[in-house]
Amino acid sequence: MPDVVLWGVELPFLLVIFIVSGLMHLIVDAFFARKGIYSQVWHPGLFRVAIFMCIFSVSGLIFYVY
Amino acid sequence: MSVNLNESSRANFFEGRRLRLLFRKLYRASSYYSHAIYIAKIVLAALMALCLSLAFNLGSPRTAVFCVFLVMQTQTGLVFQKSYFRLLGTLAGATVAVILMGAFAQTPEMFFFFFAIWIAICTAGSFIYRNFQSYGFVLAGFTVCFVALPITGSPENVFDVAVNRALEMFVGVLCAAFVSDILFPQRMADVIGQKLLTRFKEFSEYIRLSPMLIKNGGSNKEALLRFSGDALGFEAAHVNANFETSNLRRYSMLLKMLNHDFMSLATSLHALNQLLRRIHTQGNNLVFSRLITLYDEFSVAITPSFMRKNDIEVVLVQLQEWLRKEPFPMGSASALMDQSRELSRGDALDLETGYELLESVAQDFEAYCALQLKLIKAKEVPSIQGQDDVGLDYLDMDQKSLRFSTRTDPALVLVAVARGVAVLTTLAAFWVATGWTLGYEPILNGVAAGTLFASLPSPVAFIKHVLIGWLIALPIWLLWNFLLIPLASDWIGLSLILIPPLALMAYLANSPKWAAIGAGLYISFILHTSLEQSFVIDFPTQLELFIADFIGFATAGIFYILIDPNMGGWGRRRIVANLRLQIADICTKNSKLSRERLESSSRDLIQKIASQGRLANESDAWVFDWMLSVLEIGRATIDLKVFFQSEGAHQSESFLNIFHGLKSLFEKPSNASYKDAFSAVEFAIDEISSGNLKIQTHLESFSKRELLSRLHLLRSALQNPILLSHGGSI
Numbered sequence: 001m002p003d004v005v006l007w008g009v010e011l012p013f014l015l016v017i018f019i020v021s022g023l024m025h026l027i028v029d030a031f032f033a034r035k036g037i038y039s040q041v042w043h044p045g046l047f048r049v050a051i052f053m054c055i056f057s058v059s060g061l062i063f064y065v066y
Numbered sequence: 067m068s069v070n071l072n073e074s075s076r077a078n079f080f081e082g083r084r085l086r087l088l089f090r091k092l093y094r095a096s097s098y099y100s101h102a103i104y105i106a107k108i109v110l111a112a113l114m115a116l117c118l119s120l121a122f123n124l125g126s127p128r129t130a131v132f133c134v135f136l137v138m139q140t141q142t143g144l145v146f147q148k149s150y151f152r153l154l155g156t157l158a159g160a161t162v163a164v165i166l167m168g169a170f171a172q173t174p175e176m177f178f179f180f181f182a183i184w185i186a187i188c189t190a191g192s193f194i195y196r197n198f199q200s201y202g203f204v205l206a207g208f209t210v211c212f213v214a215l216p217i218t219g220s221p222e223n224v225f226d227v228a229v230n231r232a233l234e235m236f237v238g239v240l241c242a243a244f245v246s247d248i249l250f251p252q253r254m255a256d257v258i259g260q261k262l263l264t265r266f267k268e269f270s271e272y273i274r275l276s277p278m279l280i281k282n283g284g285s286n287k288e289a290l291l292r293f294s295g296d297a298l299g300f301e302a303a304h305v306n307a308n309f310e311t312s313n314l315r316r317y318s319m320l321l322k323m324l325n326h327d328f329m330s331l332a333t334s335l336h337a338l339n340q341l342l343r344r345i346h347t348q349g350n351n352l353v354f355s356r357l358i359t360l361y362d363e364f365s366v367a368i369t370p371s372f373m374r375k376n377d378i379e380v381v382l383v384q385l386q387e388w389l390r391k392e393p394f395p396m397g398s399a400s401a402l403m404d405q406s407r408e409l410s411r412g413d414a415l416d417l418e419t420g421y422e423l424l425e426s427v428a429q430d431f432e433a434y435c436a437l438q439l440k441l442i443k444a445k446e447v448p449s450i451q452g453q454d455d456v457g458l459d460y461l462d463m464d465q466k467s468l469r470f471s472t473r474t475d476p477a478l479v480l481v482a483v484a485r486g487v488a489v490l491t492t493l494a495a496f497w498v499a500t501g502w503t504l505g506y507e508p509i510l511n512g513v514a515a516g517t518l519f520a521s522l523p524s525p526v527a528f529i530k531h532v533l534i535g536w537l538i539a540l541p542i543w544l545l546w547n548f549l550l551i552p553l554a555s556d557w558i559g560l561s562l563i564l565i566p567p568l569a570l571m572a573y574l575a576n577s578p579k580w581a582a583i584g585a586g587l588y589i590s591f592i593l594h595t596s597l598e599q600s601f602v603i604d605f606p607t608q609l610e611l612f613i614a615d616f617i618g619f620a621t622a623g624i625f626y627i628l629i630d631p632n633m634g635g636w637g638r639r640r641i642v643a644n645l646r647l648q649i650a651d652i653c654t655k656n657s658k659l660s661r662e663r664l665e666s667s668s669r670d671l672i673q674k675i676a677s678q679g680r681l682a683n684e685s686d687a688w689v690f691d692w693m694l695s696v697l698e699i700g701r702a703t704i705d706l707k708v709f710f711q712s713e714g715a716h717q718s719e720s721f722l723n724i725f726h727g728l729k730s731l732f733e734k735p736s737n738a739s740y741k742d743a744f745s746a747v748e749f750a751i752d753e754i755s756s757g758n759l760k761i762q763t764h765l766e767s768f769s770k771r772e773l774l775s776r777l778h779l780l781r782s783a784l785q786n787p788i789l790l791s792h793g794g795s796i
Contacts, residue, residue, distance in 0.1 A: 009225075043248070043251075044251075045142070045247035045248045045251050046248050048247075049244075049247070049248060
């Protein structure tokens, strides 16, 4: 993947993916909290991080493998 | 047989005692437990941050370790919130540092000029916002120091340094968040429900004891102040807990409503107690005995017969039953007239006001009870099918009106800004004048200390303790830096060697008594031990740094002493002036009238006093009395104004007089303006009750009653002696 150039600074494309997945995760997180899903899982904190890792790695794989 | 019985009862006795002892042990252990968890969290996160920064080859790993120490809190939500604003502040500060360095690397005067402006903006921001937002602003200010000043000799490096600092911060924050959310989750959400319940119980106890206290002529202002502080603390906790992984967000609206009801109940109750106290000392005994009997009845109605889990349900049922019995003859004005026929006019008004206040307290308490019950039930049922937000049925209420608002005195902001800029310019001048190579070090610490501690109740005492900790740290970091750290051959060894001092400092920083000393210890230790990629051994430079940092802190301390808004009671008088200004605003402006706004911003204004939880001296008590009085009068005034705006009623002459009188009384209190306001209120009462008022045609009998009750309330609140203290005598 090509680097992103922002005002002359080269940034890795993975950073862009990271930020976008972060934003996606915010939406998912708000939805889960409203639906009360966090009270159904054993370790809510771990669950939340795991969900983020899933989103981040899936989108990373999509861009870097295909 | 009897012997057996005795033995079994003795066995029971011992059993009970053993159980009690066990519980006591567990209780004591639990506080150790939370201490231990905190220390484990901080040490683990700090070492993780250190190793990660070393692994990523970041410039100064100490920043990441430092960041962990600053960000770590006992509860996860607080860690998230503080980390979030720390990151935002760092990013803003680093950006500004790059811009300033890019523009003024050749002209130090211009650099310091714009830097001082930036510090001024950030300090002002930190005073206008609360809690961790305020922290973020402070950070945005002094991050510029940390990024730009050490590299004034080589300005081309500024971008790398800025990126490095942001990255180190990020590593520290991530480690702290990971450890406190995943390894040792201590959720605020779990505690909030419990806290609310405790507050409910304490407050009902307070109401229950009130009649007795009034009869004995005592008062419990400290408890009232504590509740006031609670309302602020709860708001902060509620905001912070929103960051956590929990279902708390679902009850958000409910929690807000609960805090709102709590504040309004506290104000009504205070108004009632104040009135009763006045009647007891100056008024008619008959009126007092009638009211206090009713008050006693009310307090019996809210006393649960058993201490059970469903206390609140029982109380609610009892209270509703009592209210259904219609103890208030208000509905029929004639009944009241019968009662008060033999009384003088003033006493009759007192009696009516007492009835109305007691009724509104009972109704407010009923609402508060019902909400508390609803919250408990909502928490017991983890997920309600088809219902997203448990507070949903309150959505018809104007959400914006429930917004917690804050109010800051511009004069106090200016003082803080002046102090921050003064520290910066003094130290910068010192640097330029002496040409000391390490001259930037005092600026870093001086500006940080000079802006960060401004919101503390007594910054001078805090800095004094920090400096003591600073000195105590000297032998410790000498020992570690020159004897122990060189023993480490790898990161694991380094981590093991660092555990004891880090744990000690975390422990001290977490205990309320030693917090400031602990802070001094860890600042000094982390700044002066060598935590870089390659070990540096350079005693003279280290000692020079130590002295430089000491100068910075001491200068900040001196400026806190020199520019102190509390000197001679000036700060207190400003607070009262601002409280009074709120009433003047309500009387003149037509928009933004909301009780919530008044309640929350008044409590916010006295935050410094409320957060201490006790009235330290006369002047604190004076400010607090003013706040209570402003709340009472402000609420009645808001209701009157809202009434005239909504009914489309023309404001009659007598009501305009009231608003005008109140405005001039609260802008410039004097005996004359006091008399004007008071007689305007009495005149309006006479007009309405005799039916002479021109707006009479618009009024149903119900709203006439409402109007009268607000006027009664105003009349009673205006009789508070504090209003005659003119704001000058402290």
